[in-house]
Structure formats: C-alpha cells, structure tokens
Amino acid sequence: MGTAWTPRSRFELNLTRTDSDNVQSEYHSGMTDFHVDGTRLWKTLHQLAEIGATEAGGVARVALTDADRAGRDQFVEWVTELECSVHIDRMGNLFARREGTDPNRDPVVIGSHLDSQPTGGKFDGAYGVMVGLEILRVLSDHGHLTAAPIEVVSWTNEEGARFPPAMLGSGVFGGEFSLEEGLGATAQDGTILVDELTRIGYSGSDPCGDRPVGHYLEPHIEQGPILEASATSVGIVTGVQGIRWYDVSIRGVESHAGTTPMDRRSDAMASAAQLITTVDRIAKSRPDGRSTVGVITSTPSSRNTVAGTVDLTIDLRHPDAEELSRMNDEIVEFANSLNPPASVNQIWYSPPVKFDADVVDAIRDSATHSGFESADIVSGAGHDAVYINRVAPTGMLFIPCEDG
C-alpha cells in the first residue's frame, strides 16, 4: 500500500538441489546454487507495474477489475511460456505449477497477490508473485527439476479494498471464511465478488482449500521502516502481531464553555484525551507493543461548547496474545476510571501468528548462506501467509522498501 515504493535491495533466493526430506536441507544444503537474475526480476516488476499504472507512479489494480484481469493474464502468459500448468480455484486463486520428480511430494508454494489498493505501490504483493516467477525462470534456465513440485500463487482480493474483508482468497483457502462468505463478498456499490470473478474469467472449478501445500513461502516488501533504518537486507518474519480493534464512546454533558466551572463539567473531550495518552503509554511501555487512535469525532463540535460525546477508535497490537490481553485489561480499567467513563468495545480480534519454525530457520539460513545481513522481524500487517499458516508450514521474508 502507499505509492511508488522503491525496494532498496533485491533479495535473491537461492535454490539448492537436494533429495532430502528435511526442509532445512531442502532449501540450503547447497550442493549447487542457482542465482536468480536480479535485473530480470526488476524489469519484470516494472513491466507488470505498467498494468494499472497511475500518474503518481504507483498502480491501481483493484481486485477483479479489468486491470486485475490484465495483471492475471500477463502472469498466465509468463508462466505458460515456462510450460507450467495453470490452476484456478473457485475463489479465483491462481496457481502456476511446475512438476517435480517425486510424485509423493506436496508442492512448495511461493507467492502473494497481484491486486492492489486504489492508490497502491508497484511492489507490495506483486513482489512475492514475481519472485516466484523468477524462481520458475531460473529452474527453467538451468533445465533443473526439483524433487517437489513448485507452485507460484496469486491469492484473490488480498487488499479487500473493493470487497472487504482483506485476505479473502487465502482466508477461504485457510478456513477463516466459508466459500459462501468469500464468493458473496459485496462491494460498496452492491457488486458481488463471484459476479466480477466470473466476468473477468477467473472463476475456477477447483475446490478452494483442498489443494495440497507442502510448504508456503511469501516474499513481501516490509511496509514499515525497521529494515531500512537498520540497513538490513532481509527480514526473517517470525510471525504476525495480534490485533484488537475497538470502538470507544464517551458520553459526557454538553455545557457552555464560559459559564460552566471546570469542576462542574462532564467533559467527554477531557476523558478522551486522557484515554488516548494512556493508550499510547501502554504500547510504549512494551518493546513490541503498538497502539493507534486514528479516528476521533466530537459532538456538538462547537468551539465554545464542552463536548457532550466523543467517539474514537483504538488499534492495539502485540506479537504475544497474553501481553495483548494485558494491554486490553489496562485500557479497559483506565477507561472505567475516567469521569465521564469511556465505553470500550472490541469489534475485531486477530490472534498473533507464529510461522513454522523450520521454514523460518530455512529462510534465515538461506539468507546467511547467500551473504545477506538478516534480522528477525514480526510483521505488523496482515498477509495471506497468516491464513495459509493454518493449513501448511509457512514462512515470510521481507525486503526493505524506501518509505515502505
């Protein structure tokens, strides 16, 4: 999301030839190294970014629009050149499959998503899919057959910009949403997801979610400043923060700014300010805590009237579920102690995710093996990997991205 990101480095995933069943050795036992072509990957990313290109230098390739179809068509064209088979499930999730030598192996699936926000950046989900494509190309260049099949996936409607909620294709695949919920997702203008999926020709017949996944890898740009600030090339994503969303309402009493003494007020704004400061402090007192109050409104919103009502939102995050729960308790306790008190209602909870330890280790070792400086990182944002993690050993890697 955002506009016109520029990756600071191009992570070159090593592929190693091995027959071992061990996931670690599968990725980095290092018998023969095939390096990806960074220049080709960079060029491909920019070629893809022409589809839905915006004047601001980003892309608008919102899910299931004509631009999304064009992006999918381009991807299909590229993988077809590599003699991959293309598989589309009922949610429109798109898999390019390159067969392996061992019929007993489930595929290693690599990818992310091709859709974007209405004012999206060039790289975001596209980076993960194009890295997958580059890996297919490298294998093809060398005529190398892997033991396990390789599949490159683009999940449908990751952004949720047009059809909320976000991560819908991977969410149905991972069991978070039913197929009915996925297909029935409705845009602001009443359009139904399945109708648009059919219209652009990407309503597949494969069941969504029954597809075997041996391991899932999602390369992505980091949407935060940590890697860039520390000049680290690769972020080893160990998991995703838990998120709690709240709607907060504070009911005081409207009164005259001039004639009402301070000790006779029930000022919703004063309570709101104390709450916001405390919510901020509760996150700051924890190295991995995050809290945000992004929306606030007051009634009657008059310069010389004490606010009768203030409504605000809280976005609370922590990688550890118990710590997130303690943050919740501290906020609720403080909110109740205010005068007027704040009514804090949780409207969404996304538990923290820990990625598969073997996959995380394999990515870290592969980065080290390739000579990149890496740092473990917990993702602050949701990704398709969160839902796929429920059905297969999953991992992510981040690359730094200017102003990402």
Place this chain on the structure above:
Amino acid sequence: MGTAWTPRSRFELNLTRTDSDNVQSEYHSGMTDFHVDGTRLWKTLHQLAEIGATEAGGVARVALTDADRAGRDQFVEWVTELECSVHIDRMGNLFARREGTDPNRDPVVIGSHLDSQPTGGKFDGAYGVMVGLEILRVLSDHGHLTAAPIEVVSWTNEEGARFPPAMLGSGVFGGEFSLEEGLGATAQDGTILVDELTRIGYSGSDPCGDRPVGHYLEPHIEQGPILEASATSVGIVTGVQGIRWYDVSIRGVESHAGTTPMDRRSDAMASAAQLITTVDRIAKSRPDGRSTVGVITSTPSSRNTVAGTVDLTIDLRHPDAEELSRMNDEIVEFANSLNPPASVNQIWYSPPVKFDADVVDAIRDSATHSGFESADIVSGAGHDAVYINRVAPTGMLFIPCEDG
C-alpha cells in the same frame, strides 16, 4: 440560549425615590419602596414567548426576522400604553423613554435583547427587557416620577445567530464596531443586515452611540449552574471573563498502525491528547480559569493509520487579563515542547470586563435590602453590557435558571 428555561426565582427590583446625585442612594436609600408585580412579569414573559414559540417549548425569534419584528411590535405596544416615547437608532436599537423630573439627568437605561437563537429559550435576553417594562409599569401604577429619565432598551442582534458577530447593536453603540460594519453584517445566505432592518421597519434615524446613558443595568438569567447549585436568588455580576480563541494545528507523519514502531512515529493524535489534557489542567489549576476543546478532527481519519494531522480549537477564559495571558503562555510553551509540536494561533481576544463598582454595589445593596440572598459572580458569557460598559457606568444582575 438552550431551550425552555424556567427561572427559579423572579428577582423583584426595588425602586426607591431619591433626589441624591449619588448612584448608591439613588437605588437603595429606601425612602419609599415600590415592589414589582412578579405575577405580572411572569405572565408578560410568557405572553412574549408566544411570539416565535417553538414546539420544544422555547422560542425562535432570530434577529430581523418577522418574529423579531412581531416581538418588537409587542414591546412598542406595551410601552406606548405607558406613554413612553419610542426611539430607534440606525442599528435598530430600540429605546422606550419615560421622562424624569430633572432635565439635567442622563437616563438610567435598563434592558437586554429580544432576539433569540434559532432554538432559544423563553427567558434569555427577553428577561432583561421585560424587567425594564415591569419597572415602567410599577412607576406608572404609582404615578411616580423619577428624577432621572428611565429608558428600557432592546439591543439589535445580540445573538449573532443570523448576522455574526454577536452583540452587534450594543457593539456599534459602544464603539467596538463601526456603523458600516454593523449595517453591513451579512447572513450565510448573503442577506445584509441593513436590508432586513429596513424590511421589518426598524431602521431608525437616530445616530447609534451618541445617546446619553447615565447608567446601564442589564438583568439576565444566569446561563451557568452556579446560582442554581448554591440556591442563591441573585447573582451580582462584577464583570465578564476575558476570552481567547485559538485554532490549533498539529502536523505529524501518516504511518501504518501495524508496521510503524512507537518510537518511530510522529503521531499528531498523541500530541493532541497531551495538549488537551494540559489545557484542561491549566484551567483547573486556577479557581476562575476555564478551558474547552470542543472541536477536533484528524486526517486521514483511518482506524489503522497514525494520524498525520490533527486540528482542534481552544476556548480559554479568565476574569483577569494577566492571568489569562499567563495561561496563554503556558499553553504555547507546552505546545512547542510536543513532538510533533502544536501550532497555536489565537484568532480572537475579548479582554476581561470589570463593571462599574458603584453600580455593582448598588445592585448588591438593593438585593440585600430586598431580602434576597446574593453572590458575586463573574459572567462566563458575553452580553450587551460588555460593550455598553465602555461608554457608561454599567452593571448586570443574574437570576438562576433551571438547566440554564
């Protein structure tokens, strides 16, 4: 302002016969007491309230509307029955004059305003004008001639609801605004004040502001809770608070609620919350201080985005100009210390007003003499008396008013 106030008591102003030049003895030397007829005053207030009556039980008699004309017409009818002469100045300020016996005396002027907010209460300014009318009636009942003439005034457009700013008729009279500013005041729909004044037939030929005023008295309902809370019948208004209005803007940096660590944020909302809490504390730390943040907006106003910009207002009040200035300095210093800092811009300053000591004492003594419990009070809201205080010895008295 507000709707459907019910006065808790009806202050009965004593009028005493005296030939002294001393303002104190003029009001309370107590040779002969003529009591006002509380029942008649109550009835008159409700009769007036039928003009522009609203379903909510209040009145809508916005300045220079047909309802305002009807209210003025009723007042003129009542004072004409008492053989008063009616004088209208170029701002439409309306004076009912009852001559005195001493041609060297300037009149004692009593009154307030007949216009209301769109959802006004029955009493507000009407109370002051109807008290003046009742005094004329009592004098007439007893066939008593005062030494000084008595004039009952209704100032034009006190509320400023249709033609901002507020207190426009008294403001021109007192020299705050030029006649051109007053006549040229423009409504939201482009209507000019002087056109409406002419349309309703109340554009007078008397110069506005040259009229002699010996003393000015403004009875008014208290718009705050102090008298009601202390069960006091009369508030002796010693002055009006100074008011400073500010527009505050805080520019931080928009960032992702999940991926941006707390120590790498420039969160406009966090600064705003600290500022609001401090502004509240600065007023609370002073017995007579008041501060209000009634309006706040954030950008981009997204639940999971750190606010890039927050704009808010501050209304700051204190009866003492120097103390108000110190409050200003504390706010500005704190605002500059924030990260991101808050830019605090004063957009209006109304200095504190101290009413004439002799008039204040006269009102206090008169209340005591009449057996009413009184308390000194500083008005938190503006009144016509603020501007008339500049050109004549002025005082106000408040009566408590339920939910006022």
